[in-house]
Every structure is written in C-alpha cells, then in structure tokens.
Amino acid sequence: MAQDAEVPYGTLDLMVLKTLAALGPLHGYGIARRIEQVAQGALSLNQGTIYPALLRLEQKGWISSEWGMSDNNRRARFYRLTAAGRRQLSAEEKVWARTVSIVSRLLEHEP
Numbered sequence: 001m002a003q004d005a006e007v008p009y010g011t012l013d014l015m016v017l018k019t020l021a022a023l024g025p026l027h028g029y030g031i032a033r034r035i036e037q038v039a040q041g042a043l044s045l046n047q048g049t050i051y052p053a054l055l056r057l058e059q060k061g062w063i064s065s066e067w068g069m070s071d072n073n074r075r076a077r078f079y080r081l082t083a084a085g086r087r088q089l090s091a092e093e094k095v096w097a098r099t100v101s102i103v104s105r106l107l108e109h110e111p
Contacts, residue, residue: 012050013053013056014089014093016050019031020080021086025078027068027070028050029076031079054079062089063080063081065078065079
C-alpha cells in the first residue's frame with residue numbers, strides 16, 4: 001500500500017481507543033505515529049485526520065484530555081481512555097472481529 005493510504009472508514013476510532021488502551025496517555029502526535037508504526041507504512045495520519053477524531057471521541061466521553069509537557073518539553077494535550085471508552089473498545093473489537101470474519105468468508109467463497 002502507498003504511504004498516504006486513507007484510513008478505512010469506521011476504523012480510526014477503534015485504532016485510537018486500542019492505542020490508548022495499550023500505551024496509556026499520549027498526545028495526538030504520539031497516537032498518530034504509533035498507529036502508523038503498527039500499520040508498518042500501510043497508512044498515514046495527518047493533523048486533519050487525528051485531531052477531529054480525538055475531539056469526537058472526547059465529546060462522546062470515550063477519552064478525556066489534559067494539558068501536560070511532551071518529551072521535547074513542549075505543551076501538549078494528553079489523551080487517556082475513560083471507563084466508557086474501555087467499554088466502547090470492547091464492543092468495537094467484537095463488531096470488527098465479526099466483520100472481518102464475514103468478509104473473509106465472502107472472499108474465500110468460490111462461485
């Protein structure tokens with residue numbers, strides 16, 4: 001895949017929630033870079049993608065944020081998973097697993 005491949009629709013929330021569950025509080029740039037690292041170059045996240053998603057997740061109560069200092073001593077907003085976010089992550093993981101299973105069966109089905 002190209003380095004600038006788009007994030008598949010409906011998956012960014014799941015990726016952000018899973019990243020925060022795995023690594024704990026991170027700033028937006030750190031979340032984006034970690035997702036890109038795990039994707040091994042299969043997608044690229046820019047500010048216009050990650051920050052609206054973080055705002056949306058915070059408005060839904062799935063993450064919370066607070067100001068802090070980054071590793072390079074700059075002020076940054078750090079995001080953390082809430083209890084509601086953990087419940088949502090669990091629900092989304094189940095839906096995603098079911099979706100992958102259905103699509104896999106369809107792709108393997110011979111006409």
